Amino acid sequence: MTSIISVAGLGKTYDSGFTALRDVNLDIKRGEIFALLGPNGAGKTTLISIICGISRQTEGRVTADGFDIVNDYRAARSKIGLVPQELSTDAFESVWATVTFSRGLFGKAPNPEYIEKLLRQLSLWDKKDAQMRELSGGMKRRVMIAKALSHEPEILFLDEPTAGVDVELRRDMWEMMRELREQGVTIILTTHYIEEAEEMADRIGVIRKGQILLVEEKQALMDKLxxxxxxxxxxxxxxxxxxxxxxxxxxxxxxxxxxxxxxxxxxxxxxxxxxxxxxxxxxxxxxxxxxxxxxxxxxxxxxxxxxx
Amino acid sequence: MNFYAIRAIYKFEMARTFRTLMQSIASPVLSTSLYFIVFGTAIGSRMGEIDGVSYGAFIIPGLVMLSLLSESISNASFGIFFPKFSGTIYEVLSAPVSPLEIVIGYVGAAATKSVMLGLLILVTARIFVDYTIVHPFWMLGFLLLTAITFSLFGFIIGVWADDFQKLQVIPLMVITPLTFLGGAFYSISMLPEPWQSLTLFNPVVYLINGFRWAFYGIADVNVGVSLGMTLLFLVICLGIISWIFKTGYRIRS
Incomplete structure (x- = not known):
């Protein structure tokens, strides 16, 4: 398999002097589910933020589907969907409006049929006219996923997708991730639940203090079990x-x-x-x-x- | 150009305007009506004409400017501040949009709203006083230019502000006094020296002056200078915004 995301020599030092990432090298293979494991503050979110364009790297280079995330940011970003850790939503927007907004923002022509399919898939269809503030936490997270998928990305980042999510919804999320992978979407998820990585991932990377400690096939890691x-x-x-x-x-x-x-x-x-x-x-x-x-x-x- | 993105941001912002219609449109119209009642009708009836224009009519351009400036700033600053505050900005930052497209979306929507408001105030004013517009084309031009310029300025404030207080401080402490002192309610030729010369350092003087000239063909300062100063401020704002995106200042860490 070829790599769809390639991170080379990536470093991030904030203005405060705090170094969040140092010399990170990582290749994500096309079509895999990659779990990035690490304790809180290890740099997982910083790494994702840089790849998705929310933060800037201090050094190094990242390509997404061959496009440099800085020089070719339009091509690179249009391949990527992001579900952030925080449930940041526009309280007064309707589910339909916010998902449609995301699709437009990512430069895709309107496609109500696709949005409908997406909302049905995520069991949100009967809530399409509800305002975001009326939704439960679990539903909000599903809307965030719908927003991230609204422009049909090839790569999906899920930052702590099951943090604070009940067992049933977690099972649903896992099921959904598998379905997405079947459709050919590459998924990168961060988690600090080992169980989740064991359940979902093809490969596992461990990050600590801004450095990647190991990247291995899950099976190889399991063999260590x-x-x-x-x-x-x-x-x-x-x-x-x-x-x-x-x-x-x-x-x-x-x-x-x-x-x-x-x-x-x-x-x-x-x-x-x-x-x-x-x-x-x-x-x-x-x-x-x-x-x-x-x-x-x-x-x-x-x-x-x-x-x- | 990612036109779909511009449209998405623009529509999103306009939807916000219409959702908060009372606050967005009704309250500035109400407060402007109050100005007309107090300054135009009550006090104005005891004032003489200024350069052949009745006082009630004289203050119309100033009042429109007063609302236009404060609304442009508050719309545009809130438009970009709130996503920063709520965290939803992540989506704009991770989207394949250029800084120019972001600015067109947010500032375009804010300016549209201000222009709508300015026109609405003109219509409201008609109820209280008769007025003429000698140069309607220039009137619209100044309206549009000012709305865009100050929406850009508001965008800058929205990026700079990291709390609600900062969001309010510039419009309240700087813009409102400058507008009141910028000849909204009087001709600067009525001021004694040195105030008359000092007033020329107030950029709002040029905005109001150009705008009033479009209405009545009278001006305290040369209209070309007014236009030049407005354009200069526009260019300064554009420069600051391009610096913001180049450095990621308070937007992209």
Missing amino acids: GSKQLTVHLQQTLEAIPSELSEFDLHLEQDGSYLSFSYDSRQDGDSVARLLRKLSELGLEIRDLNSSESSLEEIFVSLVHEEN
Whole structure:
């Protein structure tokens, strides 16, 4: 797959001196759902704001569908739809008027049939004449999505789409994202819900303190979920790991009486048995055993808190 | 040119005008009527003619200008300030629109509203006093030019203001005094020196003067100078706006 968004060496320092992004490099593939994970204040919204034209970068370059977002901003922006985190709406506008406004703003000829289809798809049709202020939070968010899709974009940014949204609506949103992807729309969503990334994403990027820490296929990350850890508490303490055990991925912990062993339960199914056999051959007696597996959440948390 | 975008912004702003019809149209008409009753009919009947024009008729161009200036500024400033305040500006910033298109949309709508209002005031004035318009073409020209210029100025204020107080301070503290002192209710030749010379530093003098000339063919200062000063202010406003978009000042962080 070719990349539809390409971010190269992107940096953002605000006038206040705060650096929100540093040397961000990222490629979004055409047609994928990409989840950008990161704690609050990591730079997710800043990154999206720059790509969508709301903020300016201090350095680096971004292209959307091959068009530079600064020099070719018209072509670039017309490809992109954005659903921001905040529910900013014009309280007195009707649903129909505000969605129609968005389409015009993005330079598309009026197309009432398309707007109708969109509103029906998002279960907003019976609210088309309602003023925005009359709508519930969930409906407002759906209107924001309708606005973002009103000009038939190829790329859709969803900034924290399910923050403060109830479980049912979250399921609906996920369903809608899948449908959009079927239609060929590339979706970039930011979230700090791991569950959402696990559920939706093809690839996951983790951002912290304005830097991309990793970008991986979700499946590859999930494979790390297969990695398990066995902690062996020994009767005696060891100075070093005996050379006979070198074939295993072992670490000595605490006072030397704990051996921690990382393994992949699916790849080498008998490694635990082999290790335990080796230990007993070496005359090392076992006091206790504990096994655990790392979740995506743990991977994420450890990445995000590294160096902190 | 993204004409659909210009139309979208323009329609959006005009819809806002018609939604708040009472506030947008009725209240300036009412307050202008009050001016006519007080200054035109009550006080005016005791005043002599100025340059052969009755006092009631003399103040009409000034009153129209007074409303035109304050309405242009408040319409245009609110039009851009409110999306900034409510956060809906994100959509305009992320849309494939150029600064020029944004300005045409917002300022065009604000100026349209002001011109409509100015004409409405002229119609209202007719109820109170008889007046003639010697140069109707120039009258419309000055009306349009002033509406556009001060809507541009209002746009600048709307971008600059980061709270409601700042939004009000320039129209209230600067424009209203300048208009009152700019010869809306008197001919500047009635002023003693040094006030007469000092008044020439008030840009509003030129606006009112040119406008009044279009009505009655009388002027305190040369009409060419009036037109030049108005155009100069227009160019200054355009310059500031292009600087705003170039630097992203208070719009694009």
